[in-house]
Amino acid sequence: MQRSGYGQSPPLHHPVPQHVSTVPQLRSPPPLTSQPQSGYDGSPYQQQGRAPSGNMFGQYGNFINDPAAQLASQFGQTAFKQGQEYLEQNVNRFVSVSALKHYFNVTNSYVINKLWLVLFPWRHKPWSRKQTVSPSGQEGWYLPPRDDLNSPDMYIPVMSLVTYIFLQTLIAGLRGQFQPELFGYIATTALVVVIVEILGLKLGCYLLSISNESQLLDLVAYSGYKFVGVIVTISIAEIVNGGKGTGGVIGWTVFAYTFFANALFLMRSLKYVLLPENNNNAQGPMQTMPTEGRAKRSQRLQFLFFYAYIVQLFFMWILSRP
Amino acid sequence: MLIFGNLIYVSCLLINAIAILSEDRFLARINFSPSSYDPAFGQSADASVQAKIMNLIASVRTLMRIPLIVVNTLIIIYELVLG
Numbered sequence: 549m550q551r552s553g554y555g556q557s558p559p560l561h562h563p564v565p566q567h568v569s570t571v572p573q574l575r576s577p578p579p580l581t582s583q584p585q586s587g588y589d590g591s592p593y594q595q596q597g598r599a600p601s602g603n604m605f606g607q608y609g610n611f612i613n614d615p616a617a618q619l620a621s622q623f624g625q626t627a628f629k630q631g632q633e634y635l636e637q638n639v640n641r642f643v644s645v646s647a648l649k650h651y652f653n654v655t656n657s658y659v660i661n662k663l664w665l666v667l668f669p670w671r672h673k674p675w676s677r678k679q680t681v682s683p684s685g686q687e688g689w690y691l692p693p694r695d696d697l698n699s700p701d702m703y704i705p706v707m708s709l710v711t712y713i714f715l716q717t718l719i720a721g722l723r724g725q726f727q728p729e730l731f732g733y734i735a736t737t738a739l740v741v742v743i744v745e746i747l748g749l750k751l752g753c754y755l756l757s758i759s760n761e762s763q764l765l766d767l768v769a770y771s772g773y774k775f776v777g778v779i780v781t782i783s784i785a786e787i788v789n790g791g792k793g794t795g796g797v798i799g800w801t802v803f804a805y806t807f808f809a810n811a812l813f814l815m816r817s818l819k820y821v822l823l824p825e826n827n828n829n830a831q832g833p834m835q836t837m838p839t840e841g842r843a844k845r846s847q848r849l850q851f852l853f854f855y856a857y858i859v860q861l862f863f864m865w866i867l868s869r870p
Numbered sequence: 871m872l873i874f875g876n877l878i879y880v881s882c883l884l885i886n887a888i889a890i891l892s893e894d895r896f897l898a899r900i901n902f903s904p905s906s907y908d909p910a911f912g913q914s915a916d917a918s919v920q921a922k923i924m925n926l927i928a929s930v931r932t933l934m935r936i937p938l939i940v941v942n943t944l945i946i947i948y949e950l951v952l953g
Binding site for chain 1: 872873874877919922923926
């Protein structure tokens with residue numbers, strides 16, 4: 549409507565009256581219309597004050613209709629789409645999103661049962677992961693955590709990592725030592741622990757020539773389960789010791805219990821990641837000798853034991869310090 | 871951030887430590903040099919742990935030599951200016 553107005557009226561150099569003429573048509577909210585209309589031909593101050601809000605509406609309407617703006621918005625959309633594709637490609641190069649989705653496919657009962665399993669792994673019996681076969685019968689894959697209790701998931705590790713950060717900060721706050729940097733500090737500590745652990749595991753896998761597909765994400769998931777034990781240790785020790793850290797008899801007892809539970813859980817679970825049952829990756833006929841397979845297996849078992857007990861002891865001790 | 875900085879320092883120093891191992895004087899003497907490695911009969915050349923470590927050291931020494939120069943220079947400048 550402003551456009552049509554251009555043809556008839558002589559060109560106005562000052563834009564204010566034009567906008568004012570559009571204001572009463574476009575504006576609908578009740579509190580503003582209830583104000584006296586005389587304000588428009590009243591003081592110029594009120595005009596100036598009202599102009600911007602109506603102005604915004606008018607310009608917005610024009611903005612949509614303007615061909616240049618349409619072009620620009622189309623251009624923006626394509627640029628955005630291309631950027632998204634680029635991002636997806638580059639993200640997919642490092643972590644495949646569909647593989648990650650598999651790890652977050654959990655249910656409430658799975659989470660509860662898994663937490664129970666991490667804390668009380670003593671009587672659990674079948675530790676092997678369930679497999680399913682595709683309808684063609686050719687390929688099989690592991691069931692997602694939703695259907696299989698023994699499958700690793702990422703939900704519990706991520707949530708317990710976040711909970712751990714908040715819990716440590718909360719405890720520091722209860723002691724009156726809260727600082728905002730504490731979030732970053734604790735988060736970096738936890739992340740560095742996980743990163744160092746993954747690097748060490750990958751190095752061990754390389755040295756022992758353990759190869760398994762989708763193994764890295766499994767290892768990341770398993771290395772996050774110790775936060776559950778650490779959280780339990782910290783909270784129980786805090787409650788019992790009355791805010792004096794995780795020391796004391798009860799604190800260390802709970803720590804030892806969660807440590808052994810976590811270690812047993814890792815031993816049993818990682819057995820199926822690190823120790824493939826069928827050693828059919830032998831290249832030469834010489835390697836099928838049973839002695840060498842046995843030696844390799846015992847090497848791997850030692851590595852697994854070292855990881856599940858000694859490395860975990862060190863990292864859980866670091867994490868459960870106040 | 872302090873811990874990430876330390877992690878970077880630690881990894882940089884470790885890679886430096888691998889990169890300065892002398893091929894003739896040290897690695898060959900303890901049978902870790904790829905030129906002098908002789909696998910036992912019946913073992914394929916790249917299966918044992920020792921062969922893997924050897925490969926790792928050799929590849930780090932080859933691959934990281936020039937990047938390490940850059941990284942070390944950067945860290946030295948950073949330490950001189952801000953450390």
